[in-house]
Amino acid sequence: xxxxxxxxxxxxxxxxxCHSWDIQVLLFMILFMIYLMTVFGNIFIILLIxxxxxxxxxMYFLLANLSLIDMWLSSITTPKMIIGFLRDNQSxxxxxxxxxxxxxxxxxxxxxxxxxxxxxxxxxxxxKPLHCTTIMSLQKCMRLVVIAWIAGFVHGMSxxxxxxxxxxxxxxxxxxxxxDIPLVIKMACMDSSNVDTLIxxxxxxxxxxxxxxxxxxxxHILVTVRQSSKSGASxxxxxxxxxxxxxxLFFGPCIFIYVWPIGVPWLDKFFAVFYTAITPLLNPxxxxxxxxxxxxxxxxxxxxxxxxxx
Numbered sequence: 681x682x683x684x685x686x687x688x689x690x691x692x693x694x695x696x697x698c699h700s701w702d703i704q705v706l707l708f709m710i711l712f713m714i715y716l717m718t719v720f721g722n723i724f725i726i727l728l729i730x731x732x733x734x735x736x737x738x739m740y741f742l743l744a745n746l747s748l749i750d751m752w753l754s755s756i757t758t759p760k761m762i763i764g765f766l767r768d769n770q771s772x773x774x775x776x777x778x779x780x781x782x783x784x785x786x787x788x789x790x791x792x793x794x795x796x797x798x799x800x801x802x803x804x805x806x807x808k809p810l811h812c813t814t815i816m817s818l819q820k821c822m823r824l825v826v827i828a829w830i831a832g833f834v835h836g837m838s839x840x841x842x843x844x845x846x847x848x849x850x851x852x853x854x855x856x857x858x859x860d861i862p863l864v865i866k867m868a869c870m871d872s873s874n875v876d877t878l879i880x881x882x883x884x885x886x887x888x889x890x891x892x893x894x895x896x897x898x899x900h901i902l903v904t905v906r907q908s909s910k911s912g913a914s915x916x917x918x919x920x921x922x923x924x925x926x927x928x929l930f931f932g933p934c935i936f937i938y939v940w941p942i943g944v945p946w947l948d949k950f951f952a953v954f955y956t957a958i959t960p961l962l963n964p965x966x967x968x969x970x971x972x973x974x975x976x977x978x979x980x981x982x983x984x985x986x987x988x989x990x
Contacts, residue, residue, distance in 0.1 A: 689848040692777050692867070694770040695855045696761070697949055708765035711953075714961050715758045721964035722747035725974075732977040738821035739805075742798045743967060745825050749794060750960035753787045756780060757858040757956045764857065774848075777859035782840040784858070784956070785883070788934065790832030792890040795927055797824040799897035802920055807904045835886055842875060855945055860952060862941060883938040891931055898924060922966050929959050 697707060729735045729744040757780060764770040772780075804815040839861060846868040854863045861879055865872045901920055933951040936942055968974050 689774060689852050689867075691771045691773050691852065692859065692864075693853045694760075694764060694772055694857055694859075695853055696764050696770055696857050697953070704765040708762060711758065711765075711957060712762050714957055715754060715762060718754045718758075718957070718961040718964075719751055721961065721968075722751040725964050725967065728974070728977050728981060732980060734980075735973060735977055736818075738816050738818050739798065739801050740973070741818065741821050742794060742801060742825070745828075746791065746794050746798070747964060749787055749791045750963050753784070753791065754957055754960040756783045756787065761857040761957075770857075772859065777864065778840060778844050780859040781843050781861055781864065782836045784836075785839045785861070786832045786836030788832075788955075789835040789886045790828045791930065792886060792934075793828035793831055794825070795923075795930065796890050796893045796897075797821070797828065798923055799894050799927075800824075802923060803897045803900055806901050806920070835882070838882060839879065842879065846870065846872070846875065856949060856952060858952070858956070860937070860948075862938070880938065887931065887934055887939050891935075894927055894931075922971055925966055926959075926963055929962055930955075933959070 696704075698704060725747045726744050729740045760772070801816045801821070804812040808815055843861060843864055846865070847870055848867050849869040851867060854860075854867065856863050861883075862876065865876050865879065868875070898920065933955040937948065937951050937955065942948065968978070
């Protein structure tokens, strides 16, 4: 298309999840409650870890960062989606759209690296118990978290730089509830196949590399557990089960959205909602229900609150 025929697109129109008013009201109530539970659940875990000295370990420092990331990830897209259920016009400015592109990938890739760090911590604890404090000290853990945030920001910026320079001049309707990169690329007034391939390679490298490192860590753990005593194996598996569940729930939708997209609109929307709204709620829920240390910390916190009231 000739440059003279192009016009600057100042905003995009988000089509949302559905067009039925009754379903929108139902989704509003469900997702609004999910968002509130996500925010308060993750804040509670962060405060609990900060308050309880028994949880001042590398594993729970990583868990606090995971809770912060989950709360942030949910807040990037969910509030606008919830408000959109009650409004006819679900437009988003070009700048707002680019911010979503940046932060979804910044926070998403940071979470992947945090999950790898948590798997490495479990590997050190279970497979190298005599050296775990040296392999995964709190100082090393802090460095890993800094690396996760920096690497996530670099990844998000690499996506933003490519997307922001595309020419947008024609259709501006995005069939989703947020500015998802594959859908934004389709709005460009050019042959975007090369850009789409580049983005998929970039996202795929981060996701697949993280997943392989997770697979290696948990394979070593399972082999060690298999060779250990029955009671030790049971305890080790108990500490890892929550981690494995979170990894599967997070990477499953992410891989189907960005690495091997299915291309079915309603299924893409389902994965996107699960990835940005449901998973951030499941993380604190899973860790609270299945983690003995968190349960004990919650009991101590309740006792402290009751004692303070008395």
